[in-house]
Amino acid sequence: MAAMAKADAADLLARTPIFGGLDEASRQAIAQELRDSSYEPGQNIFSRGDAGTDMHIMLKGRVRLSVLTSDGRELSFAHVEPPSIFGELAVFDGRPRSADATAVTRVETLMLSKGGFSRLLASRPSVAEAAIKFLSGRLRDADAQLEAIALHPIEARLARFFLASARQKDPELKTPKVTFPLPISQSELALLVGASRPKVNAALGLLEANGAIERRGQLVVCTIETLTAIGGKDDKAG
Numbered sequence: 001m002a003a004m005a006k007a008d009a010a011d012l013l014a015r016t017p018i019f020g021g022l023d024e025a026s027r028q029a030i031a032q033e034l035r036d037s038s039y040e041p042g043q044n045i046f047s048r049g050d051a052g053t054d055m056h057i058m059l060k061g062r063v064r065l066s067v068l069t070s071d072g073r074e075l076s077f078a079h080v081e082p083p084s085i086f087g088e089l090a091v092f093d094g095r096p097r098s099a100d101a102t103a104v105t106r107v108e109t110l111m112l113s114k115g116g117f118s119r120l121l122a123s124r125p126s127v128a129e130a131a132i133k134f135l136s137g138r139l140r141d142a143d144a145q146l147e148a149i150a151l152h153p154i155e156a157r158l159a160r161f162f163l164a165s166a167r168q169k170d171p172e173l174k175t176p177k178v179t180f181p182l183p184i185s186q187s188e189l190a191l192l193v194g195a196s197r198p199k200v201n202a203a204l205g206l207l208e209a210n211g212a213i214e215r216r217g218q219l220v221v222c223t224i225e226t227l228t229a230i231g232g233k234d235d236k237a238g
Contacts, residue, residue, distance in 0.1 A: 052090015076191030159231030
Protein backbone atom coordinates (compact mmCIF):
# COMPACT_ATOMS: atom_id res chain seq x y z
CA MET A 1 0.00 0.00 0.00
CA ALA A 2 2.24 2.76 -1.33
CA ALA A 3 -0.14 5.73 -1.38
CA MET A 4 -0.99 5.61 2.32
CA ALA A 5 1.07 4.58 5.32
CA LYS A 6 -0.31 1.77 7.47
CA ALA A 7 -0.74 4.14 10.43
CA ASP A 8 -2.73 6.58 8.27
CA ALA A 9 -4.87 3.69 7.00
CA ALA A 10 -5.63 2.68 10.59
CA ASP A 11 -6.69 6.28 11.32
CA LEU A 12 -8.99 6.20 8.29
CA LEU A 13 -10.53 2.93 9.50
CA ALA A 14 -11.38 4.68 12.78
CA ARG A 15 -13.71 6.98 10.82
CA THR A 16 -15.51 4.24 8.87
CA PRO A 17 -18.99 3.02 9.83
CA ILE A 18 -17.91 -0.63 10.09
CA PHE A 19 -14.44 -0.52 11.65
CA GLY A 20 -14.69 2.68 13.68
CA GLY A 21 -15.65 0.91 16.91
CA LEU A 22 -12.71 -1.49 16.88
CA ASP A 23 -9.64 -1.10 19.05
CA GLU A 24 -6.37 0.22 17.67
CA ALA A 25 -4.75 -3.22 17.43
CA SER A 26 -7.64 -4.55 15.33
CA ARG A 27 -7.52 -1.55 13.01
CA GLN A 28 -3.77 -2.00 12.59
CA ALA A 29 -4.35 -5.65 11.69
CA ILE A 30 -6.93 -4.65 9.06
CA ALA A 31 -4.57 -2.00 7.66
CA GLN A 32 -2.03 -4.74 6.92
CA GLU A 33 -4.54 -6.36 4.57
CA LEU A 34 -5.42 -3.25 2.54
CA ARG A 35 -4.23 -2.29 -0.94
CA ASP A 36 -4.78 0.77 -3.15
CA SER A 37 -7.02 1.20 -6.18
CA SER A 38 -8.12 4.18 -8.29
CA TYR A 39 -10.74 4.86 -11.00
CA GLU A 40 -11.45 7.63 -13.48
CA PRO A 41 -14.84 9.41 -13.84
CA GLY A 42 -17.35 7.12 -15.54
CA GLN A 43 -15.25 4.02 -15.02
CA ASN A 44 -17.03 0.84 -13.94
CA ILE A 45 -15.66 -0.46 -10.64
CA PHE A 46 -17.74 -3.63 -10.66
CA SER A 47 -20.99 -4.85 -12.20
CA ARG A 48 -24.01 -6.66 -10.88
CA GLY A 49 -23.36 -10.39 -11.09
CA ASP A 50 -19.58 -10.12 -10.79
CA ALA A 51 -17.79 -12.25 -8.23
CA GLY A 52 -17.34 -10.27 -5.03
CA THR A 53 -13.64 -10.49 -4.30
CA ASP A 54 -13.06 -7.17 -2.46
CA MET A 55 -14.80 -4.51 -0.40
CA HIS A 56 -13.80 -0.87 -0.94
CA ILE A 57 -13.11 1.84 1.64
CA MET A 58 -13.48 5.31 0.12
CA LEU A 59 -10.48 7.65 0.23
CA LYS A 60 -11.50 10.25 -2.37
CA GLY A 61 -14.33 10.91 -4.80
CA ARG A 62 -17.91 9.75 -5.25
CA VAL A 63 -19.28 6.37 -6.38
CA ARG A 64 -22.77 5.65 -7.72
CA LEU A 65 -24.43 2.35 -6.78
CA SER A 66 -27.21 1.42 -9.19
CA VAL A 67 -29.18 -1.38 -10.84
CA LEU A 68 -30.87 -1.70 -14.22
CA THR A 69 -34.62 -2.26 -14.21
CA SER A 70 -36.32 -4.85 -16.43
CA ASP A 71 -37.10 -2.14 -19.01
CA GLY A 72 -33.47 -0.98 -19.16
CA ARG A 73 -33.74 2.09 -16.92
CA GLU A 74 -31.03 2.78 -14.36
CA LEU A 75 -32.10 3.07 -10.73
CA SER A 76 -29.46 4.77 -8.61
CA PHE A 77 -30.07 3.98 -4.95
CA ALA A 78 -26.98 5.43 -3.27
CA HIS A 79 -23.91 7.61 -3.68
CA VAL A 80 -20.85 6.73 -1.63
CA GLU A 81 -18.29 9.26 -0.35
CA PRO A 82 -15.35 9.04 2.09
CA PRO A 83 -15.06 7.41 4.55
CA SER A 84 -17.91 5.07 3.61
CA ILE A 85 -17.58 1.44 2.50
CA PHE A 86 -19.14 -0.28 -0.51
CA GLY A 87 -19.02 -3.71 -2.08
CA GLU A 88 -19.12 -5.41 1.29
CA LEU A 89 -22.18 -7.64 0.79
CA ALA A 90 -20.60 -9.98 -1.75
CA VAL A 91 -17.52 -10.27 0.47
CA PHE A 92 -19.64 -11.08 3.52
CA ASP A 93 -21.89 -13.72 1.93
CA GLY A 94 -19.82 -14.98 -1.01
CA ARG A 95 -22.59 -14.31 -3.54
CA PRO A 96 -22.29 -12.23 -6.75
CA ARG A 97 -22.41 -8.43 -6.72
CA SER A 98 -25.94 -7.10 -6.18
CA ALA A 99 -25.43 -3.75 -7.97
CA ASP A 100 -23.22 -1.81 -10.36
CA ALA A 101 -20.62 0.57 -8.93
CA THR A 102 -19.49 3.48 -11.12
CA ALA A 103 -17.03 6.28 -10.40
CA VAL A 104 -18.86 9.63 -10.62
CA THR A 105 -15.64 11.60 -10.04
CA ARG A 106 -12.05 10.41 -9.80
CA VAL A 107 -12.08 7.80 -7.06
CA GLU A 108 -9.42 6.37 -4.79
CA THR A 109 -10.17 3.46 -2.48
CA LEU A 110 -8.50 0.97 -0.18
CA MET A 111 -9.50 -2.62 -0.93
CA LEU A 112 -9.92 -5.45 1.56
CA SER A 113 -10.07 -8.87 -0.08
CA LYS A 114 -12.49 -11.63 0.86
CA GLY A 115 -9.50 -13.73 1.95
CA GLY A 116 -8.17 -10.94 4.12
CA PHE A 117 -11.58 -10.40 5.67
CA SER A 118 -11.90 -14.14 6.40
CA ARG A 119 -8.52 -14.14 8.15
CA LEU A 120 -9.61 -11.21 10.29
CA LEU A 121 -12.86 -12.96 11.24
CA ALA A 122 -10.94 -16.06 12.30
CA SER A 123 -8.45 -14.15 14.44
CA ARG A 124 -10.55 -11.23 15.72
CA PRO A 125 -14.20 -11.90 16.70
CA SER A 126 -14.72 -8.18 17.24
CA VAL A 127 -14.57 -7.74 13.45
CA ALA A 128 -17.58 -10.07 13.05
CA GLU A 129 -19.54 -8.10 15.65
CA ALA A 130 -18.71 -4.85 13.83
CA ALA A 131 -19.88 -6.36 10.53
CA ILE A 132 -23.24 -7.40 12.03
CA LYS A 133 -23.85 -3.92 13.42
CA PHE A 134 -22.90 -2.40 10.07
CA LEU A 135 -25.30 -4.65 8.12
CA SER A 136 -28.10 -3.86 10.57
CA GLY A 137 -27.57 -0.18 9.84
CA ARG A 138 -27.66 -0.88 6.11
CA LEU A 139 -31.04 -2.63 6.49
CA ARG A 140 -32.49 0.27 8.47
CA ASP A 141 -31.27 2.74 5.83
CA ALA A 142 -32.81 0.62 3.05
CA ASP A 143 -36.13 0.51 4.90
CA ALA A 144 -36.09 4.29 5.30
CA GLN A 145 -35.29 4.83 1.62
CA LEU A 146 -38.10 2.52 0.46
CA GLU A 147 -40.51 4.31 2.79
CA ALA A 148 -39.46 7.70 1.45
CA ILE A 149 -39.99 6.70 -2.18
CA ALA A 150 -43.33 4.99 -1.47
CA LEU A 151 -44.92 7.48 0.92
CA HIS A 152 -43.40 10.93 0.47
CA PRO A 153 -43.67 13.54 -2.30
CA ILE A 154 -40.55 14.52 -4.23
CA GLU A 155 -39.86 17.68 -2.24
CA ALA A 156 -39.90 15.64 1.00
CA ARG A 157 -37.55 13.05 -0.53
CA LEU A 158 -35.18 15.82 -1.60
CA ALA A 159 -35.40 17.42 1.84
CA ARG A 160 -34.41 14.10 3.43
CA PHE A 161 -31.59 13.69 0.93
CA PHE A 162 -30.20 17.14 1.80
CA LEU A 163 -30.57 16.47 5.52
CA ALA A 164 -28.66 13.20 5.18
CA SER A 165 -25.94 15.01 3.22
CA ALA A 166 -25.81 17.75 5.86
CA ARG A 167 -25.36 15.13 8.60
CA GLN A 168 -22.19 13.92 6.90
CA LYS A 169 -20.69 17.33 7.66
CA ASP A 170 -22.51 18.06 10.94
CA PRO A 171 -23.73 14.74 12.44
CA GLU A 172 -25.82 16.39 15.16
CA LEU A 173 -27.10 19.21 12.90
CA LYS A 174 -26.29 21.71 15.62
CA THR A 175 -25.86 24.67 13.27
CA PRO A 176 -28.92 26.35 11.67
CA LYS A 177 -27.35 26.25 8.20
CA VAL A 178 -24.99 23.68 6.70
CA THR A 179 -23.11 24.24 3.42
CA PHE A 180 -21.63 21.41 1.37
CA PRO A 181 -20.70 20.68 -2.26
CA LEU A 182 -23.11 18.74 -4.45
CA PRO A 183 -21.06 17.82 -7.53
CA ILE A 184 -23.79 15.84 -9.27
CA SER A 185 -26.25 16.75 -12.01
CA GLN A 186 -30.01 17.03 -11.62
CA SER A 187 -30.31 13.83 -13.66
CA GLU A 188 -28.13 12.04 -11.12
CA LEU A 189 -30.13 13.53 -8.27
CA ALA A 190 -33.34 12.37 -9.97
CA LEU A 191 -32.02 8.80 -10.04
CA LEU A 192 -31.24 8.97 -6.33
CA VAL A 193 -34.73 10.07 -5.26
CA GLY A 194 -36.65 7.97 -7.79
CA ALA A 195 -38.17 10.75 -9.90
CA SER A 196 -37.84 12.37 -13.32
CA ARG A 197 -35.45 15.25 -13.92
CA PRO A 198 -38.22 17.82 -14.65
CA LYS A 199 -40.00 16.90 -11.41
CA VAL A 200 -36.76 17.18 -9.44
CA ASN A 201 -36.06 20.57 -11.02
CA ALA A 202 -39.52 21.78 -9.97
CA ALA A 203 -39.09 20.39 -6.45
CA LEU A 204 -35.69 22.07 -6.08
CA GLY A 205 -37.32 25.34 -7.05
CA LEU A 206 -39.98 24.80 -4.41
CA LEU A 207 -37.37 24.09 -1.72
CA GLU A 208 -35.49 27.20 -2.72
CA ALA A 209 -38.65 29.34 -2.73
CA ASN A 210 -39.46 28.10 0.78
CA GLY A 211 -35.97 28.99 2.02
CA ALA A 212 -35.01 25.38 2.69
CA ILE A 213 -31.99 25.49 0.39
CA GLU A 214 -29.91 28.00 -1.51
CA ARG A 215 -27.89 26.92 -4.54
CA ARG A 216 -24.54 28.62 -5.13
CA GLY A 217 -23.02 26.85 -8.11
CA GLN A 218 -22.03 23.39 -6.87
CA LEU A 219 -22.57 24.44 -3.25
CA VAL A 220 -25.87 23.96 -1.43
CA VAL A 221 -26.74 25.94 1.71
CA CYS A 222 -29.27 24.01 3.78
CA THR A 223 -31.57 25.59 6.35
CA ILE A 224 -31.99 22.67 8.73
CA GLU A 225 -35.22 23.67 10.45
CA THR A 226 -37.06 24.27 7.17
CA LEU A 227 -35.76 21.07 5.58
CA THR A 228 -36.83 19.09 8.64
CA ALA A 229 -40.33 20.56 8.47
CA ILE A 230 -40.63 19.61 4.78
CA GLY A 231 -38.97 16.22 5.08
CA GLY A 232 -40.96 15.14 8.12
CA LYS A 233 -39.74 13.09 11.04
CA ASP A 234 -37.08 10.58 10.00
CA ASP A 235 -38.15 7.61 12.07
CA LYS A 236 -35.79 4.64 11.98
CA ALA A 237 -37.22 2.69 14.84
CA GLY A 238 -37.37 -1.06 14.57
